[in-house]
Amino acid sequence: MSAPTQVLFDEPGPKARRNNIILSIVSALVLAGLIAFIIWKFADAGQLDAAKWYPFTFSQIQLVLLQGMAATLKVAVVASLLALVVGVVFALLRLSSKKVISVPGTIVLEFFRGVPVLLLIFAMFLIFGNTIGAFWSVVIGLTLYNGMVLAEIIRAGILAVPKGQREAAMAIGLRPGQVMSLVLMPQALRAMMPTIIAQIVVLLKDSALGFIVTYQDLLYQVNLIGREYNNLLPTFLVGAVLFIIINMIVAGIARWLEKRLQRKATAPVGAEGLSAKAAG
């Protein structure tokens, strides 16, 4: 006998199967109605006219959208790399045995983790915007916020490495820095890789905030094209699909890595507890 896969209902009998079919049809009709309503609304607003979609055949428009996508990816890649560096540094600061290092580190971390990332981007833009420009305002804002989140993830990973690893490394005469960089950090990063990538997906999504400080990313171009050709919704849909594809690819990589790593090593206890559930 196989274990029940569904907790909540039994294997359906004849009557339940019939009810199920009726319910399926009803809910399918309701959903179809909902979708039809949305399409009707779109058509009513004239957003489905061929003329509204025609601009996407212009190579100029395609180029602008691609440029927007490249700009979005550029922010995300630079900020991810910097956030990883910040994450490692702050994880080490917080793990330091010296209070003068760990306490300020904790305060700074809690501060940047606790405020909206948009506020950090604005802060950079308002204080240094004239010298560093929109690109770096967005990158630094994203780096500060996500770096602190990554620091907590990495710290949890280091703490979860079995104690014997550190002891053994010290016993063979490695210096504390070597213990960390050669033994503990590689294991921590590897165990936490799925969670780290999940956070990078969050960063990627947040990179759309660049639009708000006039950084010319995908959303900015969508807005521009949509207003220029009076086809905001078609452009929006194209932009959304591009965004969702990028995110699903990165999320897919995360899942693949998780499976791969699970086969090779068991993730430390508590690793999932930290997984980026945050909706930011």
Add this chain to the structure above:
Amino acid sequence: MDFPQLLEMFLSGIWGTVKLFTVALIGALILGTILAGMRVSPTPVLRIAASTYINVVRNTPLTLVMFFCAFGLPFLDIRFGSTSSFNSFIYATLALTAYTACFVAETLKSGISTIPVGQAEAARAVGLTFGQTLSQVVLPQAFRTVIPPLGSVIIALLKNTSIASAFNNRELISAMRNAIEVRGDLVIPLLFGTALAYLILALILGRVFDYLERKLVILR
């Protein structure tokens, strides 16, 4: 503009944030629970619909969702009320609700999967239907198990309300930007004050969740 006026501006901004947060929170909890229920329901169509919705919206940046609500819905002639500020508020609420509900649903679903099978079996044995099992046996327990992760989702919602400032909604960040416009000499104190306001709000929320967790935790 002197200090009392600035303070007044900020307080109205905080009120705007709290209002947006509260309404969106209620909406997200309701929609999230419905989505979670759909995902575990015996009807395949509902399961597929819910998981498609969750996967699509969760992978969309909130800025994009809000962009659609604030700029797209007026295009489709979907408006609420007569004033533009009320409209902006509803658009922002819709976006935050639609987005956060996905995370609420995911969290709840993982909570549901921690409920021992025996609970649902017992519920069925005493003759409860699927709806009754879900609403009276499984969900109450699931909510209590997921309080800590739900807390982080809700604190993220608080921080996400800031994005509404870019779409004409009046809240803390828009109050800060207005204040900076008139008092350019105070940029850094104003930024710092705003950050502090968010930290305090998040701290209060964190306390509430600690309390709820202590009160409602299920020991197994």
